[in-house]
Amino acid sequence: QSVLTQPPSVSGAPGQRVTISCTGSSSNIGAGYDVHWYQQFPGTAPKLLIFGNNNRPSGVPDRFSGSKSGTSASLAITGLQAEDEADYYCQSYDNSLSHVFGTGTNVIVL
Amino acid sequence: EVQLVESGGGLVRPGGSLRLSCAASAFSFSDYSMNWVRQTPGKGLEWAASISSSGSFIDYAASMRGRFTISRDNVKNSLSLRMSSLRAEDTAVYYCARRGHLGDSFDLWGQGTMVTVSS
Numbered sequence: 001q002s003v004l005t006q007p008p009s010v011s012g013a014p015g016q017r018v019t020i021s022c023t024g025s026s027s028n029i030g031a032g033y034d035v036h037w038y039q040q041f042p043g044t045a046p047k048l049l050i051f052g053n054n055n056r057p058s059g060v061p062d063r064f065s066g067s068k069s070g071t072s073a074s075l076a077i078t079g080l081q082a083e084d085e086a087d088y089y090c091q092s093y094d095n096s097l098s099h100v101f102g103t104g105t106n107v108i109v110l
Numbered sequence: 111e112v113q114l115v116e117s118g119g120g121l122v123r124p125g126g127s128l129r130l131s132c133a134a135s136a137f138s139f140s141d142y143s144m145n146w147v148r149q150t151p152g153k154g155l156e157w158a159a160s161i162s163s164s165g166s167f168i169d170y171a172a173s174m175r176g177r178f179t180i181s182r183d184n185v186k187n188s189l190s191l192r193m194s195s196l197r198a199e200d201t202a203v204y205y206c207a208r209r210g211h212l213g214d215s216f217d218l219w220g221q222g223t224m225v226t227v228s229s
Contacts, residue, residue: 002154002156034213034214034215036213036214036215036216038155038216044221045205045219045220045221045222046155046205046216046219047219048212048215048216048217051212051213051215051217052212052213052215055212055213057212057217089154089155091155091215091216093214097171097172098157098160098169098171099145099157099160100157101147101154101155101156101157102154103154104154104155
């Protein structure tokens, strides 16, 4: 159903760097639409983490960063902390489907 | 406090109807496009519907078009989603979300309301 593909899970030890990919197509990310990222803890609503490909809202730690190239985008977490264990979703716009979300990635802190 | 609060979820039989509401507070509601996003149990996020700040432009996900109706009241600072012909696969947590001025991201979310479609 989701047109943006993410790995189901990524893991890393505290202090390490992890990246989450978000793969789309020429009708969404590749068409030039911005990518946004959300963080979600179990039982709570998603929270905006990165907007406009690589911008952090006020209050989001600078260990979170985003990038976009071609038909894909990535979220990087540097200096991984235990509190970063959560689900992460990318989101963009699609020419046919309007707003689309990624399949979601569970980040596991070892 | 800037917030969105959903209500109206519950248990409904297949083929039934339900109306969800979202109350906005502490921001200029009429300046923002609003959306409904749902999340099926244990699964990912799915955009359902959006309405422009004035209410003049409305869009739906294909699977909801013709069954769901989004509306807003800029005087009462409220957003609604009327759902009909409900199916088991509509079972989800429904969030209202504001499309803010940070790109076209969803920058403010409510806590969600659970809708269960079951006989």
